[in-house]
Amino acid sequence: MTDSLDLSNLRADFPVLAREIKPGVPLVYLDSTATSQKPAAVIEAMNNYYRLSNANIHRGVHTLAEEATALYEGARERIAKFINAKSAQEIVYTRNTTESINLVAYSWGRANIKAGDVIVITEMEHHSNIVPWQMLAAEKNARLVVIPVTDDGELNLSRFESILEMGPKIVCLTHMSNVLGTINPVAQIAEKAHAVRALVLVDGAQSVPHLPVDTQSLGADFLAFSAHKMCGPTGIGVLWGRKELLEAMPPFLGGGDMIRRVTLTEFRVNDLPHKFEAGTPAIAEAVGFGAAIDYLVSAGMGAVSGHEREIIAYALDRLEEVPGVKVYGPRAERKGGVAAFTLDGVHPHDIAQILDTRGIAVRAGHHCAMPLHERFGLPATARASFYLYNTQAEVDRLVDGLYEVKKLFA
């Protein structure tokens, strides 16, 4: 583990970062919150898997099947260690964060939520941590209660206290907002939720890639995250859950692999985590995920988050010096590497489009958080987000680009 990142070497690990958007215009990738870029080690691990070891996993006795199974399960072990899970049995592979949350809402939710029960979400959630709970609440006639967001972009914790008096069954919140960058005090919230016997589901889509996350001190009962936002491939994610909870939950999808024994009239479910992994999974993607974990471990998550803290502090300073720019969310010390902003008189789409002509990739829109944008009275924002490979020079190019935008629209 190193304390800081050697950026010159590290950037060379990501082939796409060498790309020019037009001749002479190098890519400045500031959209890692949507999906991160992938190091060569991940691309090669997946390639090698297909070139050398491709086979279906489990139940095969031939060499390739054994290798494929070992690679698939080996990745699970490393993911478990990465988030300090008590056992790899607590790591359920899914397609992404969205599917992980849906799994809990469907399996745990349908078995445990009754009419009138209270489900808590927050105003800063991504749609993937809102809609599954709306669906569950509608089906069960349960109540969905929302922790509001303050003007500073933090959760209103005194309102949370009064919501707790309603005796909620589950509290679902994001660890880090994908718009405001707010890092929520999960441990503190979980302690209070557990005191009224509510479970806590944490959307870790933004935290697991960017912060050291330890499931044994986080306070969560469930944690959802996606490989593609943490140097890994699309198509694979994880639901981590406390073993007792996962064991008590009914299966999600039915089919091959999730069963121990099937007759024509009934089935017995397989052990964890296979109980929740019906059908042929994303094997090459698991291999790539394992390589992504290795990559992040060697960079050091402490160094990754330290680097992002520095770059967001610099970015906020520089963005705020541009007249007409407003950045949303807490101050730099209280947030991750995400800056959602507006520029007076220019629509975020136009900002993103003009920046693109200068090779700068930012996102524009509601970032799958429409209720949060409504809260701030905004139809859309532009968003620059940072990861381990971004540099202060790239922030400077963003700011230069914004001055160009202002000139065009003046």
Place this chain on the structure above:
Amino acid sequence: MDDMYREVILDHYKHPRNYGKLEPADISYEDDNPLCGDRIRIDIRLDENDRVKEAAFSGKGCAISQASASMLTEEILGKSLDEIKQIGKEQILELLGIELGPTRLKCALLSLKVLKAGAYGITDADN
């Protein structure tokens, strides 16, 4: 891409023609682009021959969607509803004079979508 922000587009964005609401209007329709939340409303008054006498648009959006709405409200003056129904994507792109990728095409065509829904007699302005 560089000339997406041509002078004429920026001009229509900064100085939109026919911006505002017509109340009462013979035809009013409003819709949004779910991708970016842009919202456009178009109001039309017809003359005795059912041709467009006045047109106005309102709402917020990016330069492309605002410019295309502004240009469209000029373009349809004097046209019958049947003629409006014939307006296609190509004409909008011709008015704008640019090429657009799939995402921005939706911005460019939002006003046409709203206009056509109105012309076809869908009246629910809160839709």
